[in-house]
Amino acid sequence: xxxxxxxxxxxxxxxxxxxxxxxxxxxxxxxxxxxxxxxxxxxxxxxxxxxxxxxxxxxxxxxxxxxxxxxxxxxxxxxxxxxxxxxxxxxxxxxxxxxxxxxxxxxxxxxxxxxxxxxxxxxxxxxxxxxxxxxxxxxxxxxxxxxxxxxxxxxxxxxxxxxxxxxxxxxxxxxxxxxxxxxxxxxxxxxxxxxxxxxxxxxxxxxxxxxxxxxxxxxxxxxxxxxxxxxxxxxxxxxxxxxxxxxxxxxxxxxxxxxxxxxxxxxxxxxxxxxxxxxxxxxxxxxxxxxxxxxxxxxxxxxxxxxxxxxxxxxxxxxxxxxxxxxxxxxxxxxxxxxxxxxxxxxxxxxxxxxxxxxxxxxxxxxxxxxxxxxxxxxxxxxxxxxxxxxxxxxxxxxxxxxxxxxxxxxxxxxxxxxxxxxxxxxxxxxxxxxxxxxxxxxxxxxxxxxxxxxxxxxxxxxxxxxxxxxxxxxxxxxxxxxxxxxxxxxxxxxxxxxxxxxxxxxxxxxxxxxxxxxxxxxxxxxxxxxxxxxxxxxxxx
Amino acid sequence: xxxxxxxxxxxxxxxxxxxxxxxxxxxxxxxxxxxxxxxxxxxxxxxxxxxxxxxxxxxxxxxxxxxxxxxxxxxxxxxxxxxxxxxxxxxxxxxxxxxxxxxxxxxxxxxxxxxxxxxxxxxxxxxxxxxxxxxxxxxxxxxxxxxxxxxxxxxxxxxxxxxxxxxxxxxxxxxxxxxxxxxxxxxxxxxxxxxxxxxxxxxxxxxxxxxxxxxxxxxxxxxxxxxxxxxxxxxxxxxxxxxxxxxxxxxxxxxxxxxxxxxxxxxxxxxxxxxxxxxxxxxxxxxxxxxxxxxxxxxxxxxxxxxxxxxxxxxxxxxx
Numbered sequence: 001x002x003x004x005x006x007x008x009x010x011x012x013x014x015x016x017x018x019x020x021x022x023x024x025x026x027x028x029x030x031x032x033x034x035x036x037x038x039x040x041x042x043x044x045x046x047x048x049x050x051x052x053x054x055x056x057x058x059x060x061x062x063x064x065x066x067x068x069x070x071x072x073x074x075x076x077x078x079x080x081x082x083x084x085x086x087x088x089x090x091x092x093x094x095x096x097x098x099x100x101x102x103x104x105x106x107x108x109x110x111x112x113x114x115x116x117x118x119x120x121x122x123x124x125x126x127x128x129x130x131x132x133x134x135x136x137x138x139x140x141x142x143x144x145x146x147x148x149x150x151x152x153x154x155x156x157x158x159x160x161x162x163x164x165x166x167x168x169x170x171x172x173x174x175x176x177x178x179x180x181x182x183x184x185x186x187x188x189x190x191x192x193x194x195x196x197x198x199x200x201x202x203x204x205x206x207x208x209x210x211x212x213x214x215x216x217x218x219x220x221x222x223x224x225x226x227x228x229x230x231x232x233x234x235x236x237x238x239x240x241x242x243x244x245x246x247x248x249x250x251x252x253x254x255x256x257x258x259x260x261x262x263x264x265x266x267x268x269x270x271x272x273x274x275x276x277x278x279x280x281x282x283x284x285x286x287x288x289x290x291x292x293x294x295x296x297x298x299x300x301x302x303x304x305x306x307x308x309x310x311x312x313x314x315x316x317x318x319x320x321x322x323x324x325x326x327x328x329x330x331x332x333x334x335x336x337x338x339x340x341x342x343x344x345x346x347x348x349x350x351x352x353x354x355x356x357x358x359x360x361x362x363x364x365x366x367x368x369x370x371x372x373x374x375x376x377x378x379x380x381x382x383x384x385x386x387x388x389x390x391x392x393x394x395x396x397x398x399x400x401x402x403x404x405x406x407x408x409x410x411x412x413x414x415x416x417x418x419x420x421x422x423x424x425x426x427x428x429x430x431x432x433x434x435x436x437x438x439x440x441x442x443x444x445x446x447x448x449x450x451x452x453x454x455x456x457x458x459x460x461x462x463x464x465x466x467x468x469x470x471x472x473x474x475x476x477x478x479x480x481x482x483x484x485x486x487x488x489x490x491x492x493x494x495x496x497x498x499x500x501x502x503x504x505x506x507x508x509x510x511x512x513x514x515x516x517x518x519x520x521x522x523x524x525x526x527x528x529x530x531x532x533x534x535x536x537x538x539x540x541x542x
Numbered sequence: 543x544x545x546x547x548x549x550x551x552x553x554x555x556x557x558x559x560x561x562x563x564x565x566x567x568x569x570x571x572x573x574x575x576x577x578x579x580x581x582x583x584x585x586x587x588x589x590x591x592x593x594x595x596x597x598x599x600x601x602x603x604x605x606x607x608x609x610x611x612x613x614x615x616x617x618x619x620x621x622x623x624x625x626x627x628x629x630x631x632x633x634x635x636x637x638x639x640x641x642x643x644x645x646x647x648x649x650x651x652x653x654x655x656x657x658x659x660x661x662x663x664x665x666x667x668x669x670x671x672x673x674x675x676x677x678x679x680x681x682x683x684x685x686x687x688x689x690x691x692x693x694x695x696x697x698x699x700x701x702x703x704x705x706x707x708x709x710x711x712x713x714x715x716x717x718x719x720x721x722x723x724x725x726x727x728x729x730x731x732x733x734x735x736x737x738x739x740x741x742x743x744x745x746x747x748x749x750x751x752x753x754x755x756x757x758x759x760x761x762x763x764x765x766x767x768x769x770x771x772x773x774x775x776x777x778x779x780x781x782x783x784x785x786x787x788x789x790x791x792x793x794x795x796x797x798x799x800x801x802x803x804x805x806x807x808x809x810x811x812x813x814x815x816x817x818x819x820x821x822x823x824x825x826x827x828x829x830x831x832x833x834x835x836x837x838x839x840x841x842x843x844x845x846x847x848x849x850x851x852x853x854x855x856x857x858x859x860x861x862x
Contacts, residue, residue, distance in 0.1 A: 037712070042820070043820075045624055045625060051626050052626065053625075134589065136582065136585045136589055137585065138589060139586045190596060190626055191627075191628070193626035193627045194627050212710065212812070213635060214636070214810075214813075215708050216708065218712060239708060239712070241707055241708075241810040242807045242816060242819070243808050245691075246699075246808070249695060249706075250699070250706055252699075253702065253706065418572075420581055435583070445584070455583075455587065456583040
């Protein structure tokens with residue numbers, strides 16, 4: 001396949017970049033190779049997901065190189081996510097819901113032509129649970145007693161007990177090629193990224209045609225993919241450009257066709273361009289301020305509520321995000337089925353905030369504009385990570401709003417790892433950060449008292465009823481059965497405000513107008529990449 | 543000269559050890575633990591501990607240091623946390639682009655620096671001199687990443703004279719000549735971004751050094767003996783001033799090597815500076831340590847080469 005999209009005419013000093021469509025000369029036919037070029041700040045961290053770093057871009061790419069048994073859908077607004085068939089054409093539960101049987105598609109083969117069988121599924125389970133491989137998410141398989149090969153096309157998962165997310169956990173992870181990757185022992189997997197790359201066979205709609213670390217990677221059509229209609233594009237190129245500030249320029253100039261993770265100001269700039277379409281969509285993420293309940297007065301829920309009332313979150317959403325966010329009211333973002341829609345966010349009410357402070361004994365007795373209690377002024381440090389410009393800007397605006405009710409907040413930015421370490425050690429007053437929420441809605445890590453020592457319950461928030469509800473939602477017989485507990489949990493957290501829930505930022509992608517059927521969603525910006533198409537039928541030059 | 547060389551090599555080795563030790567302990571003193579690479583709320587603590595164990599981060603710092611130093615002595619830099627590959631392989635991939643960029647930037651620096659510096663010295667206190675001094679001061683004051691971004695936006699995005707970053711075109715598999723041309727074409731903007739500000743500094747240094755030499759009695763004496771001004775400039779003043787200029791050039795190479803970080807990030811140049819930056823973001827300690835150590839060793843090597851050349855050129859240093 002000819003693939004040299006850059007023609008440099010030195011004499012004329014003109015650079016022509018031909019993207020989009022080009023004749024497939026090597027194939028000897030007149031069919032055009034449809035391609036699209038995107039960009040990423042980070043490179044692929046490996047091709048074996050069990051040992052690669054869990055960077056979002058790596059997951060996004062591997063999603064299209066490898067198939068899972070089932071494909072989780074982003075239809076979780078009204079009910080828990082459903083699953084579409086992928087390598088498994090069907091599945092069935094035993095009456096006690098402790099045995100799950102998958103039937104594999106007969107036409108699924110690896111990119112080298114070898115059939116994908118139940119042995120591959122069993123091998124994947126062995127690798128996922130191997131202490132030598134040490135997959136970060138091996139605990140997701142803790143509920144499984146075993147995975148059995150019934151016949152080459154049938155595999156049976158046996159659970160120790162029935163629980164709400166057993167199907168999600170069984171399906172977690174891409175199926176790996178036993179006939180190739182089984183050649184090296186698990187003990188060597190963590191030092192063999194190059195070997196996996198050199199011995200890569202895939203099962204998804206794409207193969208990795210080229211990967212130049214730090215430069216670009218090229219996904220090309222997998223001709224052996226079971227769905228012959230996919231992918232619609234023959235080739236997808238990702239350029240690795242670490243400076244995110246240049247992505248918008250690359251897109252505007254036509255050097256690339258799509259980019260995600262753009263800022264609201266990028267979106268506003270691109271919205272003026274007739275050649276570019278901006279796609280903003282709700283994502284399963286929220287930002288918050290965590291209050292350290294170990295340090296008075298943040299141990300008092302009333303004080304925390306007063307601070308929330310003093311922050312004009314709608315104003316911040318409008319000024320910082322320009323409409324590309326909405327106010328958050330709970331740790332379950334509003335796009336999820338379990339989000340309590342009856343729960344109204346606390347309003348912006350500085351007068352009520354002042355009243356609460358006064359009731360709790362705070363008053364400005366020395367006339368310096370800052371309220372005190374027992375001689376101690378209400379002053380604290382508000383931290384966030386230095387690499388997030390929006391959060392840094394938000395801190396300054398929040399500082400001014402708190403100043404209006406007589407509270408002195410001092411903003412401080414920190415490198416992300418230092419910030420996390422301090423937060424885990426509870427060495428902070430208040431911290432502005434954000435979480436991405438998994439579709440299983442497991443909130444234990446953030447609010448359970450058992451996660452306060454060395455875990456991610458930064459503010460050392462402790463509430464026995466919350467602990468009970470968090471445990472109950474994990475043990476429920478089905479996700480739907482946990483809905484009342486999720487709602488009760490959200491109401492307690494709303495009332496007690498261990499966090500001030502700030503906003504749910506949208507994800508922003510932008511694509512050249514001739515790229516169609518691009519539908520990013522809360523699971524992945526590139527969720528339906530195999531369905532992307534190009535409208536243009538002739539080669540263009542830029 | 544041999545004795546001097548041996549002493550310098552011994553001193554460089556000692557300094558290298560001190561630098562490597564400093565780099566190791568300073569990076570471990572940074573707030574945030576190397577194990578932060580494995581921090582993720584969705585990963586249970588026991589699994590995070592298991593990963594720390596696999597990468598040897600659960601050992602006492604002194605043991606980690608001993609293993610790291612012993613590894614380096616045998617050419618083994620360890621495994622990258624974020625890429626699960628030998629750090630040596632990553633160095634092997636990223637060092638050549640960085641060396642190429644640094645060497646080209648050095649060529650730009652020296653060409654621009656010598657040409658403008660000498661012109662300014664010869665035309666001292668005239669319009670050309672004032673112009674060169676003003677321009678070089680302005681260029682010198684500009685941060686490399688900002689200047690790089692400016693070049694990128696103007697010449698790659700706005701006017702599209704040069705490629706918008708990277709070092710090879712996607713899918714380019716042509717022969718060595720075409721590949722060389724491709725890389726060379728991508729090299730222009732980053733090399734200018736790195737080399738021009740450094741060239742501005744060199745120009746000022748060359749001018750000052752030459753003017754100092756031109757005011758020496760031996761120049762007056764040479765001119766009095768009837769030698770042509772150009773011969774005096776090239777054969778006498780420049781040669782006498784070459785020692786300090788060589789030293790600056792040697793240190794420049796080292797500075798350019800370690801200064802590639804920002805330029806490599808802006809131009810998506812797949813070099814060591816960028817790999818080090820990404821290792822820092824990912825808290826990938828083995829790679830971060832290697833990148834920092836190589837930069838530090840490059841400074842030492844540059845300084846060693848410059849001093850040795852200086853000694854070869856100047857008998858006062860050689861015989862000291």
